[in-house]
Amino acid sequence: xxxxxxVEHIDSTRIAxxxxxxxxxxxxxxxxxxxxxxxxxxFAETIAPYGINSIDVPGALQAPSSAHWFGTDDLGRDVxxxxxxxxxxxxxxxxxxxxxxxxxxxxxxxxxxxxxxWFDTIIMRVVDVxxxxxxxxxxxxxxxxxxxxxxxxxxxxxxxxxxxxxxVARASALSISVEPFVQVSRTMGVPAPYILxxxxxxxxxxxxxxxxxxxxxFAILSEASLSFLGLGVQPPxxxxxxxxxxxxxxxxxxxxxxVFPGAAIFxxxxxxxxxGDGLRDVLDPKQRSIMEARAKK
Amino acid sequence: xxxxxKHPTVAFLSRRLLHSAVVLLGVLVVVFSLLQLVPGDPxxxxxxxxxxxASYEALKxxxxxxxxxxxxxxxxxxxxxTGDLGVSFRSGQxxxxxxxxxxxxxxxxxxxxIIIGLVIALVVGIWAALHEGTVSDAVVRIASQxxxxxxxxxxxxLLITVFSATFHLLPSSGYxxxxxxxxxxxxxxxxxxxxxxxxxxxxxxxxxxxxxxxxVSMSYVRTAKSKGLSRRVVTFRHIVRNALIPVLTIAGIxxxxxxxxxxxVEVVFxxxxxxxxxxxxxxxxxxxLIQGTVLLIAVMFLAVNLLVDMLYAVVDPRIRLx
Numbered sequence: 237x238x239x240x241x242x243v244e245h246i247d248s249t250r251i252a253x254x255x256x257x258x259x260x261x262x263x264x265x266x267x268x269x270x271x272x273x274x275x276x277x278x279f280a281e282t283i284a285p286y287g288i289n290s291i292d293v294p295g296a297l298q299a300p301s302s303a304h305w306f307g308t309d310d311l312g313r314d315v316x317x318x319x320x321x322x323x324x325x326x327x328x329x330x331x332x333x334x335x336x337x338x339x340x341x342x343x344x345x346x347x348x349x350x351x352x353x354w355f356d357t358i359i360m361r362v363v364d365v366x367x368x369x370x371x372x373x374x375x376x377x378x379x380x381x382x383x384x385x386x387x388x389x390x391x392x393x394x395x396x397x398x399x400x401x402x403x404v405a406r407a408s409a410l411s412i413s414v415e416p417f418v419q420v421s422r423t424m425g426v427p428a429p430y431i432l433x434x435x436x437x438x439x440x441x442x443x444x445x446x447x448x449x450x451x452x453x454f455a456i457l458s459e460a461s462l463s464f465l466g467l468g469v470q471p472p473x474x475x476x477x478x479x480x481x482x483x484x485x486x487x488x489x490x491x492x493x494x495v496f497p498g499a500a501i502f503x504x505x506x507x508x509x510x511x512g513d514g515l516r517d518v519l520d521p522k523q524r525s526i527m528e529a530r531a532k533k
Numbered sequence: 534x535x536x537x538x539k540h541p542t543v544a545f546l547s548r549r550l551l552h553s554a555v556v557l558l559g560v561l562v563v564v565f566s567l568l569q570l571v572p573g574d575p576x577x578x579x580x581x582x583x584x585x586x587a588s589y590e591a592l593k594x595x596x597x598x599x600x601x602x603x604x605x606x607x608x609x610x611x612x613x614x615t616g617d618l619g620v621s622f623r624s625g626q627x628x629x630x631x632x633x634x635x636x637x638x639x640x641x642x643x644x645x646x647i648i649i650g651l652v653i654a655l656v657v658g659i660w661a662a663l664h665e666g667t668v669s670d671a672v673v674r675i676a677s678q679x680x681x682x683x684x685x686x687x688x689x690x691l692l693i694t695v696f697s698a699t700f701h702l703l704p705s706s707g708y709x710x711x712x713x714x715x716x717x718x719x720x721x722x723x724x725x726x727x728x729x730x731x732x733x734x735x736x737x738x739x740x741x742x743x744x745x746x747x748x749v750s751m752s753y754v755r756t757a758k759s760k761g762l763s764r765r766v767v768t769f770r771h772i773v774r775n776a777l778i779p780v781l782t783i784a785g786i787x788x789x790x791x792x793x794x795x796x797x798v799e800v801v802f803x804x805x806x807x808x809x810x811x812x813x814x815x816x817x818x819x820x821x822l823i824q825g826t827v828l829l830i831a832v833m834f835l836a837v838n839l840l841v842d843m844l845y846a847v848v849d850p851r852i853r854l855x
Contacts, residue, residue: 364552365559368831370793373811377827380815381570457684461797464686465812480687484801487690487705488698498687506682513678 256518263514269507276320277327286314288321289472297490307492309482315492318474319500325475326504329390329468330455334448336394341401342444348402349409350428350436360406363399371396371454372461384467393458397451404447408440442519449512453505460501476501545846553839557832564828565609568820569602579622579818595620596821618825623817628825631810636829638708639799639806642729643791645722649730650737651784657734658741659773665746673738680735686797689728693801696724706803725802729795733787740783744776751775778848785841789834 257263276283286304292312300307306315348359366374378392412418412435421431462468463477471478476497483493568575576592577584593599596619597608612618618628661673697705703724709717748754749772757771796808803809807826814822 361555361559364556365563368556368560368835369563369827370790370830370834372796373793373827373830376796376811376815377567377823380818380820380823381567381572453682460684461686464797465800465815467815480690484690487694491694494687494690494694498684498690501687502679502683505684506679509678509682 266507266510277323280320284317286317306496322474329459332390333393337397341398342405345402345405346409349406366399389468446516453508619821623819645726646729647788650733653734654737658738662742662745677735677738689801748776789837
């Protein structure tokens with residue numbers, strides 16, 4: 237049962253969290269950058285000044301200019317337009333794969349942490365086994381089975397990031413399920429799904445939100461790596477990783493081919509990392525008390 | 534004997550070894566399943582345009598895929614333990630032989646990479662922590678955050694652009710064994726090792742900085758200072774030595790991560806290591822080679838983590854007693 241006092245307390249905590257979050261200029265700037273990246277991802281086709289596959293061989297390998305801000309590639313295609321449109325693909329892969337990892341990992345982790353016993357043991361051993369495989373290697377193995385492409389890249393990245401969500405959700409669910417109010421609810425015979433929905437899930441949101449932001453950064457890096465290896469987004473669709481692969485043949489003569497797609501990955505990953513760090517500072521009680529103490533000084 | 538087993542260190546190490554054995558069994562199950570999960574007939578896919586009835590039957594019989602699944606699994610388990618990882622679908626060579634040929638290149642790259650990373654992290658991380666709140670600390674924090682967000686293969690491309698394509702100072706690709714020509718080995722390894730080392734250094738710097746900061750606020754450091762010990766003694770004997778214990782774990786994990794994650798950097802620098810091997814194996818659908826490489830890297834990953842945990846337990850008694 238939620239009382240008026242509870243609602244007021246939750247509201248004041250939320251307002252304080254927002255204030256703390258907005259008091260950090262780095263987090264604010266990275267949030268603005270991320271918003272811009274999202275806008276570009278949604279409207280890339282409209283914003284792009286040229287078609288992504290408009291070939292202009294006489295205009296190949298032109299350095300950045302007012303006509304082509306990021307220069308042109310070996311087929312005369314506008315690099316700026318391709319970097320913009322690649323944003324859509326990269327973010328789509330990152331969001332879908334992290335969503336897969338989120339749903340599978342949080343479900344398994346929460347049930348394991350709440351139920352404990354044999355289910356917890358099995359889930360945690362599976363997680364241990366999955367953690368034994370380096371991320372890119374496991375993704376590569378999954379793609380070797382399923383075949384290359386955007387869909388399989390999403391599934392592969394989703395699978396490799398599931399264990400981390402399971403571990404984070406389990407740890408939080410475990411610490412909440414031993415709290416007296418949860419124990420009392422169980423003793424009173426309150427159904428498990430109700431306890432999970434009302435008590436456990438609201439209390440694990442903070443670490444899971446932080447993990448989501450950090451995982452989005454890793455997912456973008458993973459997608460870029462797999463596309464660089466020719467296993468992710470397939471040509472002629474642009475992707476930052478594939479553009480970097482193609483740039484290898486022109487490193488000495490066309491620096492812009494490797495600098496701009498790489499910078500796009502870097503800026504997006506950095507923004508997700510900084511927002512994740514900012515959220516952790518506010519949502520992690522230990523960090524939060526440090527920040528509040530600093531704010532009061 | 535019983536007393537020895539009850540000793541906290543021995544008990545911890547036994548538990549940790551048993552845990553690793555269980556995980557290793559799980560790893561073997563996953564690696565074995567890779568071939569079974571391929572949609573369609575893996576041998577038909579692997580043969581591609583080289584398919585003939587005779588070559589199909591020969592490869593199927595040689596790989597043991599004509600036997601029942603359970604027999605295949607136990608045979609795979611037994612063979613793996615004895616170091617027999619089957620033969621490559623593509624070249625017909627034993628997978629173990631192919632892996633052992635490539636292992637030195639990957640190990641040397643990962644080792645030099647982690648050394649570069651550790652040197653950067655120790656120098657910069659300790660400096661930043663001892664100058665907390667200053668401009669230099671802020672610069673280090675920003676630079677390490679930047680480093681964490683840079684893809685290592687992009688770092689590799691930038692290094693090639695500057696040092697190979699523009700100034701022609703270092704080779705952009707290839708490998709020379711240390712035993713063949715140490716000078717050429719060094720010239721060839723600097724760029725790829727820097728690509729992984731700079732990124733690892735950025736990650737490690739954050740841990741070194743926070744580990745040193747945590748120790749700085751400890752009461753024994755205050756005691757050492759109030760005893761009138763010199764700044765150098767307090768810094769190195771009391772702060773840095775204790776701060777390095779948690780850094781050891783992270784450095785070990787980072788080394789294992791480099792071992793398994795250098796695939797793309799190896800492709801960028803045409804480095805003939807395990808990463809390049811598995812990349813080509815995926816491209817040619819050489820499943821036994823994919824299985825062998827994945828297994829070897831996962832086992833090395835497990836072994837490094839196990840070793841680090843054991844070292845940690847020996848160095849810090851609180852771990853084994855907890």
